[in-house]
Amino acid sequence: MRSRASIVGFALLCLLGFVNARSSGGRRCRRAVGRCTDVNGTVINYDSCTQVCCGKEIYDIEGSFLRCCGDKSFGEMYNEQTQICCEWAPTLDYALYNRTENSPTEPKCCGPDLYDNEANPHMQCCSSWRNKPEAFDTLTSMCCDGRVGFITSTAYANCCHDVAYDRRSSSCPCGNGKVIPARKEETECCRFGSSRDNWQPYLPATQGCCDGEVYDLELEICCNGLVANASSQYCCNGLLVDQDVGNEGNVNIGCCSIAGSDQVYDATIQTCCGGVLVDRDTEGDMCCGDAAYFEDNGNCCNNTVYDRNTEGDGCCAGAPYDLVTGVCCGEDVVGTDMQWPACCGTKSFDAYDQTCCGTEVYDNPLDSRGEVSHHTRCCGDFADPSTLRPYDYDSQTCCSGVIASLDGQDGRKIDPADLECCAEEAMNRLTYLCCDDVVNRNLYKDFGRCDGNTTYDIRVSIFCEEGVRLPNPYGEDGICCGTDVFNGAEFADTQCCGESSMDGDAFKCCDGEPRELGGIPKDKAVCCGNSCIDGRDYWCCEGKAYWKGENNEEVGDLIDGMACSEFFKQSVLDRNAARGSSRISGVVTVPTTPATTTATEAPTTLAPTTENTPVRRFTPRTFTRRTIPRRGR
Structure with a gap:
């Protein structure tokens, strides 16, 4: 009870x-007792529902807009209606800023700093647990793993771990923050072990990778995972050996295994044969098995040395033979009685009066003089070697796998430079036309064309669409534009545009419609919407023209290459506005004749006027920062 x-x-x-x-x-508020240590080190209890401990002092906050900027040990009270508190807890940094009256947007904190996103809408905060937050401009900088890196144009930027780089001139093959000044296709990553931090980027054209270590291909060597100086050391069967043979830097160093140990030697004065070093000048400059011999006098066949001068300088099935008088076909030496001995597979034949086509030997055909030809090739279906036969290429040619005579239709020999095959028949392309595999004499020279298997003169009639031949009243000046015939000499630069012709010096063809240049150089004109714009002064985005501004090169470097998007349009507007020019321009509208363009149309003149150019107005905003001194503990 x-x-x-x-x-x-x-x-x-x-x-x-x-x-x-x-x-x-x-x-x-759930009642709780807080503890606050004051400047004297005394612990004082307080009501966490109505009070707060800030900077080692207790404040009443019930019914007010007071808050603590900082923490119990290092902090300061502020009014959240008139001030902004920006803080970074890991380092206990904080700062107070006065709010601006009638501000259309709320400024943002980035750690202990404040940035205004209205004055520059491309500002963002870059933060991570590693680094102190930092505000940056997304047009000229990148945030990579919490670290800000400046890049001329972020349209071409990438992150390499926490490092920003321009992918047009640099690359990150290892993905560990190590950037190399070369394009991606020119670089590789030198890996060793599983830790990415130890990997190194390198240029394979001039560098090598030796178990994770990058080395110079000209000055260094890799020997069993070790990098050494190429001028003072030598890699002998996986072991590094000093070049102590008395000729440092000599590229003619050899490695010889003698009695189980590796030894380097000077290959200009010695030869290593079967683990024995012999004098190169007195005993031999080459090895045949374990024996040394002189290459000028000897011939090594099947590890046996033969006399080159008396027994032959070639080898066939392990036996010597004379390369001048014979040929080795399979395992037999043949041709000692032939003029041009040769092999056709394993068969021997005399190439002077015979030809090998596929795997068969055929007698050579007769030439135009009735003599055996010595200039032959094979003709037929090379996918089926049994169809191949030799022909004399001085008097014949091969057309569609059939041997054809070079004697033309008019009885004149066809010059190889003018030769053309028409189905299985040879013809002179300067005087004949091949129409549907039928040879026709070309009576109209450069103006002759095919209509089925016959010819016609395009100065009289012309095809502007398949199957319909139209009269050509303009002779050799007639051209087809669409389905009609036009006078190609009407203008100095007559061009086709859609279904009609136009003056290429005064118009540009845009989607099949002629658009007047209006004084714009034709090589600088760009189609945009329903007209042409000067590409030196404007960008075109979704049929609308955007003025590049006073300094085209600077803006171009920052914005050229970006996708046509709302971000692009806003970027152009902001760049032009930042210059403070009276010619700030967004979508340009310029009157044309006879109609007036709408806000979505492109200009037809060289520059916008201030009367028809929409101007964005910006209200200046200022923030007053008060630096708060940190108190001692």
């Missing part, structure tokens, strides 16, 4: 809680 006093006490506590809840405007 509880005592009467305990019951009464509990009722009083409940009543006090109700009164407190009513007095705080209905806010409910």
Whole structure:
């Protein structure tokens, strides 16, 4: 049984809680006792619902807009209606800023700093647990793993771990923050082990990778995972050996295994044969098995040395033979009685009067003089070697796998430079036309064309669409534009545009419609919307023209190459506005004749006027930063 006093006490506590809840405007706060250490080191208890400990002092906050900027040890009270608190907890840095009245947008904190996103809408905050947050311009900088890196144009930027780079001139083959000044296709990553931090980028054209270490291909060598100086060391069977043979830097160093140990030697004065070093001048400059011999006098066949001068300088099935008088076909030496001995597979033949086509030997055909030809090739279906036969290429040619005579239709020999095959027949392309595999005499020279298997003169009639030949009243000047005939000499630069012709010096063809240049150089004109614009002064985005501004090169470097998007359009507007020019331009509207363009049309003149150019107005905004001195602990 509880005592009467305990019951009464509990009722009083409940009543006090109700009164407190009513007095705080209905806010409910779970009562808790906080502890605050003051400047003297004394721990003081406080009510966390109505008070706050800030900078080692206790403040009443009930019913107010007061808040703590910082923490219990290092902080300062502020009014959240008139001030902004920006802080960075890991380093206990904080700062207070006064709010600007009638500000259309709320400024943003980036760690202890404040930035205005209205003055520059491309500002963002770059933050990570590693680095202190930093505001940056997304047009000229990149945020890579919490670190800001300046890049001329972010349209071509990439991140390499926490490093920003321009992918047009640099690359990141290892993906670990190590950037190399070369394009991606020119680089590789030198890997060793599983830790990416130890990987190194390198240029394979001039560098090598030796178990994770990059080395110079000209000055260094890699020997069994070790990098060494190429001028003072030598790699002998995987072991580094000093070049102590008395000729450092000599490229003619050899490696010889003698009695189980590796030894380097000077290959200009010695020869290593079968683990024995011999004098190069007195015993031999080449090895045949384990024996040394002189290459000028000897011939090594099947590890046996033969006399080159008396027994032959070639080898066939392990035996010597004379390369001048014979040929080795398979395992037999043949041709000692032939003029041009040769092999056709394993068969021997005399190439002077025979030809090998596929795997068969044929007698050579007769030439135009009735003598055996010595200038032959094979003709037929090379996918089926049995169809191949030799022909004399001085008097014949091969057309579609059939041997054809070079005697033309008019009885004159066809010059190889003018030769053309028409199906299986040879013809002179200067005087004949091949129409549907039929040879026709070309009576009209440069103006002759094919109509089926016959010819016609395009100065009289012309095909402007398949199957329909139209009269050509303009002779050799007639041209087809679409399905009609036009005079190609009507203008100095007559061009086709859609279904009609136009003057190429005064118009530009845009989607099949002639557009007047209006004084714009034709090589600088760009089709945009329903007209032409000067590409030196404008960008075209979705049929609308955007003025590049006073300094085209600077803006071009920053914005050229970006996708046509809302971000692109806003970038152009902001860049032009930042210059403070009276010619700030967005979508340009310029009157044309006879109609007036709408806001979506491109200009037809060289530059916008201030009367028809929409101007964005910006309200200056300022923030006053108060630096808060950090207190000692």
